[in-house]
Amino acid sequence: MLNSDDVLDTQGSVRRANLRRALQLVFRGRGVQTRAGIARATGLTAATASSLVAELIDSGLVVEGAQAASTGGKRATTLSVDAAHHLILVMVIRPTDARLALLALDSSEIDVRTIAYSAESRDRKLDEAVQAIAADYGERLLVAAAQLPGTTDGRKVLESVQLGWSDVPLADRLEAALGVPVLLVNDVDAEAIAEAVGEVQSPGYRLFVHIGVGIGAAVTIDGQLAPGPRDRAGEIGHVQVEFGEQARLCRCGRRGCLESASSMTAMLGEDFTDAMDEGEVTVLARAVDDVIIAEGARALARTVKLASALLDPAEVVVGGPVRALGERFLDLVREEADYLATGTTSVPVRYARGGTNPSIGAGQLALSSALGVQWSAEQLSGTGADGS
Template sequence: MEGLKKFPPRPTGAGEMFQLFRDGVPRTRAGLVTETGQSRSTIAARIDALVSLGLLAPAGESTSTGGRPPSNFAFDPTARVVLGIDLGATHARLAVTDLAATVLAETSAPLAITDGPDPVLAWVAETSEKLVATAGRRVNEVVGLGLGLPGPVDHTRGRPVNPPIMPGWDDVDVPGRLHTYLPVPVLVDNDVNIMTLGEHRTTFPTEQDLLFVKVATGIGAGIVMDGLLRRGAQGAAGDIGHIAVPGADAVPCRCGNTGCLEALAGGHAIAARLRDAGTEAATAADVVALVRAGDVLAGQAVRQAGRDIGAVLASSVSLLNPARIVVGGVLAEAGEHLIAGIREVIYQRSLPLATQHLRITTSHTGGQAGVIGAAAMVTDQILAASAVEALIAERSEAS
């Protein structure tokens, strides 16, 4: 009925009740009775079950209104740890986090994804074990591993699908291979999606509709709608790097088409144009260094790249109506040149209603976005209501 106030559904099981605690706010048994509508005995039993799993812990006492002060309970994110790994074309970043995706230890190193899955995944496993020890934890405390790869990924199977810059990786069972080294659940996604999760979780957790755009060697986007990451039917949502730029020259792209955004505005494409003009530049990082040093030609090239990106994003803004666009990746470190070009075209070409309150900003999380997002991808699965219920049932059967 129109005008009827709607209330969110109340949690009905221990796993659903645990979701209330994931905001980090301590709660009392009496408060949970009011919040859930369940009996005190039911609440007490469910708290005991969650404490026995190590997910809840006593958190002091509340102020008494007469009689014995009520005890508080809170989510204990330190109970276990998670591995978050972000692999790029030429680098790797690894982190150990707690169950709230807070980084406890991290490391990064040069790594060529073109070396192939066997040496790369063996290195990931070995480095992960060392990093867990550096964090002061044991390998048996790791409850899951999240991994981002620089190419298309079938998220449901954890397998790369025809990744252009990853020879030898197509349809490789990445979770299965890593599981032989580290016997924990392994989740795999593309690098832009995990960066999107990391940025959303740490910087814009209340933003319901957001686009995250990574601009580096390649270009891709992550889509958050209604507060959730949207991967699409086959996990290919957000692959804006291979959308044709309106009115652009037919520049060949590594995907086999011409005029793609990545072929015009990606880091290697910009560097190639600068070399043609007599300026030494081999990578996206070189382009950024030139811009920061005040090179006029490099600044102009990055601004034009921003315009090309804006031309593609303008359609996405009209289609999806995000409240915020966050730009990350190496080229986002080139200052205002890239953002200014993007804003210029989006505000010019998108519907006024769609841009009325749109904010376009650079990433706040920076290089940590990927590893935090990879860890959050794992915790969202292992701490989901159904997963917690399964753990309780398993412990009950064992006892």
């Protein structure tokens, strides 16, 4: 039997759920959503819809705009996402540099700062940069996310070979400086989320593979991560896929790992870095023997076939700097993966769309955590794509 406190809790939960529904409708409304439209879409009364909108406006999440087109009666007032108040901080942390971006609620970047460091100065310079942002924007910060290479449970960096971190309580440290909740996310997971953000149709069950200096993967279901119970789903770079004389020495010390054949370093040489732009990668690729590229494609295809047989994804999406290799590499992967074992079916393989603001994946994760909503394709169409 419910007591009065239970009733209040239930009422509060319903109210919060309705606020999220109304806010999501505004996010998807392209600046033309109205109170009446929210009432129709949710089945709520006009009075309740108006009350929800009033709370969202008071909270600095929604702003009134121009009057909507007349439908014969009094013209309604349109509603838009309020980009003038709350901010999301996204920190993209890499081995030698970091990109810190402040995103408004409409996904636009209002400030971007980059810092370079050595392994010895990294902690100090990151702390200084975060403290400076807290001083400049502290009152407007809503939530923050830190994207990095390595495994994380969302609070700690469990292991990052590239950063040299193990069991580092990074979220706690950043929260102490910023005064807002901080989430940690693996860089490949963030890239997989970015691929799904703003899609008009549900992406369904997808396997996302990133290929750069390292190789990682992520599984998403309707754009939401499926990280596994130990937060290590997608750690495929050091799974052995080559054997015998074909097995090359990997940087991890073992032989035959996927990275030893299919990473960009394995295919293009040690001159490759993840910081290169697509033109620089293309120049490197022209000088590489086609046999090396074919070996990398074959090793990747073996992994794709096995993972697809296990997971039955709707599609496999390949992202990262490997996109600069063009269709010749992807065609080789498709040819090698086209072999069907009994009981299996062919799975489409394509490149990631690319051109996405590098903060969007982690930013979307933070937005969902704080407000329970997602950006629309229209909002993302105005974000930068140059990675500056």
